[in-house]
Amino acid sequence: MKTMNCKQLGGACDKEFHADSFEEIAEMSKKHGMEMFQKNDELHLKAMNEMQELMQKPEAMKDWFEKKKKEFDALPEN
Numbered sequence: 732m733k734t735m736n737c738k739q740l741g742g743a744c745d746k747e748f749h750a751d752s753f754e755e756i757a758e759m760s761k762k763h764g765m766e767m768f769q770k771n772d773e774l775h776l777k778a779m780n781e782m783q784e785l786m787q788k789p790e791a792m793k794d795w796f797e798k799k800k801k802e803f804d805a806l807p808e809n
């Protein structure tokens with residue numbers, strides 16, 4: 732298992748996620764983002780807006796995803 736927090740995954744808080752693959756951890760952070768979105772959490776709304784802007788540009792989104800995946804791969808197992 733590896734650990735990344737919400738902020739590291741484009742979010743806004745220190746909540747940690749644990750998963751074996753980047754796809755899995757990205758999914759967990761997305762789900763958490765949605766929950767915070769529903770709670771109208773201001774910081775997460777802002778972070779999600781930024782992510783949505785990034786998603787408008789497929790190349791930028793791809794770069795972001797690759798970069799985060801590398802970060803995940805470089806983490807020690809815990």
Ligand SMILES: [Zn+2]
Nearest residue numbers: 737742743744
């Ligand atoms: Zn968060």
